[in-house]
Amino acid sequence: MAVQSIKGFKDLLPSETERWGQIEREARRLFSLYGYEEIRTPILEFTEVFSRSIGEVTDIVEKEMYTFPDRDGRSVTMRPEGTAGVVRACIEHALPSKSPAHKLFYMGPMFRHERPQAGRLRQFHQIGVEVLGPSGPSVDVEVIALLADILDSLEVRDGSLLLNSIGCPVCRPDYLASLRAFLEERRDRFCENCRRRIAANTLRVLDCKVPACREATADAPAFSQHLCPACDAHFDAVRRGLTGLGIDFVPAPRLVRGLDYYTRTTFEWVTDRLGAQNAVAAGGRYDGLARALGGPDLPGSGFALGVERLVSLCAGPLPPPQPLAFFALLGEEAAGLADPVVRRMRREGIRVERDLLGGSLKSQLRRADKAGASLVVIIGDEEIKRGAAVVRDMNEKTQTESSLSDLGEIIARRLRPSSSGQ
RNA sequence: GUGAGCGUAGCUCAACCGGUUAGAGCACUGGACUGUGGCUCCAGGGGUUGAGGGUUCAAGUCCCUUCGCUCACCCCA
Numbered sequence: 180m181a182v183q184s185i186k187g188f189k190d191l192l193p194s195e196t197e198r199w200g201q202i203e204r205e206a207r208r209l210f211s212l213y214g215y216e217e218i219r220t221p222i223l224e225f226t227e228v229f230s231r232s233i234g235e236v237t238d239i240v241e242k243e244m245y246t247f248p249d250r251d252g253r254s255v256t257m258r259p260e261g262t263a264g265v266v267r268a269c270i271e272h273a274l275p276s277k278s279p280a281h282k283l284f285y286m287g288p289m290f291r292h293e294r295p296q297a298g299r300l301r302q303f304h305q306i307g308v309e310v311l312g313p314s315g316p317s318v319d320v321e322v323i324a325l326l327a328d329i330l331d332s333l334e335v336r337d338g339s340l341l342l343n344s345i346g347c348p349v350c351r352p353d354y355l356a357s358l359r360a361f362l363e364e365r366r367d368r369f370c371e372n373c374r375r376r377i378a379a380n381t382l383r384v385l386d387c388k389v390p391a392c393r394e395a396t397a398d399a400p401a402f403s404q405h406l407c408p409a410c411d412a413h414f415d416a417v418r419r420g421l422t423g424l425g426i427d428f429v430p431a432p433r434l435v436r437g438l439d440y441y442t443r444t445t446f447e448w449v450t451d452r453l454g455a456q457n458a459v460a461a462g463g464r465y466d467g468l469a470r471a472l473g474g475p476d477l478p479g480s481g482f483a484l485g486v487e488r489l490v491s492l493c494a495g496p497l498p499p500p501q502p503l504a505f506f507a508l509l510g511e512e513a514a515g516l517a518d519p520v521v522r523r524m525r526r527e528g529i530r531v532e533r534d535l536l537g538g539s540l541k542s543q544l545r546r547a548d549k550a551g552a553s554l555v556v557i558i559g560d561e562e563i564k565r566g567a568a569v570v571r572d573m574n575e576k577t578q579t580e581s582s583l584s585d586l587g588e589i590i591a592r593r594l595r596p597s598s599s600g601q
Numbered sequence: 602g603u604g605a606g607c608g609u610a611g612c613u614c615a616a617c618c619g620g621u622u623a624g625a626g627c628a629c630u631g632g633a634c635u636g637u638g639g640c641u642c643c644a645g646g647g648g649u650u651g652a653g654g655g656u657u658c659a660a661g662u663c664c665c666u667u668c669g670c671u672c673a674c675c676c677c678a
Contacts, residue, residue: 183669237676238677239676239677243677260677260678291678293677294602294673294675296672296673297672298677298678299676299677299678304678306678307678372675383676388674455673456676458677461678486678487678539635539636539637540637540638541636541638544637545638547638548639549638549639552638555637557636557637559636561636569636569637573639576638
């Protein structure tokens with residue numbers, strides 16, 4: 180059998196890359212409007228960057244990372260998410276000392292060795308933002324508004340924003356203790372997984388899908404009732420901020436995050452149109468991350484958006500391509516005459532295709548039609564004798580003849596009938 | 602990592618209870634129209650039926666192994 184791509188690694192063919200391009204352009208446009216700057220960090224990092232930030236006991240670190248010894252023996256890992264590398268870079272380049280606030284975005288591939296399924300790949304792509312420095316609630320609100328605007332600009336509107344607060348190092352221990360006590364009391368009502376989680380990943384029990392577990396936790400203590408005054412005020416301000424912007428959200432007391440570094444605000448944009456993987460974007464505040472990486476206190480807030488998942492939700496129209504002129508050429512001599520014209524037109528910003536396959540005029544016209552050409556320039560022996568070219572309008576089915584020297588200007592004028600101001 | 606389903610042409614799918622030369626639509630190429638696209642009609646190229654083994658007079662079809670894909674669990678973007 181011929182060689183194939185690796186399981187969970189997908190090719191993006193031209194039929195799909197247009198949508199990707201649209202998404203990336205829209206995102207970049209909004210990032211620029213919001214004042215976010217791009218950062219590009221390496222795909223490969225020392226393993227500690229992830230194990231120390233994401234959390235040693237998470238699934239990602241325990242069994243999903245592409246980790247291997249580099250040739251010099253040091254353990255390296257292909258990034259499973261974007262935040263850790265961005266924060267590492269900020270610490271390494273002492274960004275906090277250069278400016279008290281950094282608003283960054285990134286886009287690119289992430290890698291997790293999971294079993295592929297709908298909406299889940301081993302190489303997948305995220306677009307994300309990180310705001311490093313400011314710790315106030317308005318940062319969380321801005322980040323969520325930015326996410327909402329990206330989705331809105333792509334006409335992805337049916338879905339909901341889940342919002343929660345998971346406290347901070349001040350209030351979380353108390354809450355965890357009372358939650359754990361609550362769970363322990365009804366330990367025998369939980370699935371095997373959850374029994375293990377009670378000690379290992381207490382918050383996760385709240386998020387279990389097993390109905391019996393859901394029932395057992397129906398009246399579990401909610402974090403929102405146990406927040407310390409500072410976290411409570413922060414959460415309240417985020418909610419008021421979102422309401423003020425007209426951004427709907429649903430309080431989700433069970434929404435927890437799998438990654439250790441989250442504090443306070445946590446949110447997720449979910450839809451029911453994606454199969455089992457319902458999260459399109461997720462994020463929150465991670466005030467403890469920079470310290471975990473050995474850096475200074477550096478509050479952060481951001482989100483990551485799954486591009487593949489977003490693509491499958493996008494049904495809106497793609498931007499129409501620039502009008503196209505197509506050269507149908509019969510014979511070597513015609514090609515020799517046409518090529519300089521074609522090149523000149525391209526350098527002037529006109530979209531021009533030149534037939535490369537040859538064959539009958541009929542087959543070249545067929546290709547021109549399929550390529551979506553609005554004008555076709557035909558040059559054959561008869562035209563060469565007259566030093567001319569036939570210009571066929573594919574929509575009107577009309578033809579005119581013009582001299583080779585005027586060709587460029589005539590095509591340019593006809594392809595941009597009204598927007599000559601450009 | 603666990604479980605289930607599915608692998609037939611480039612794509613989407615047929616092929617009865619196992620039966621003789623594996624078909625169709627779309628796509629592609631050519632012709633009708635010798636230099637004029639889309640529509641129509643005609644023709645043509647394309648297959649190790651995922652791979653390997655077994656049962657049988659006979660396997661796309663049944664059995665085993667293996668590879669791949671898909672979906673779900675888990676987890677997450």
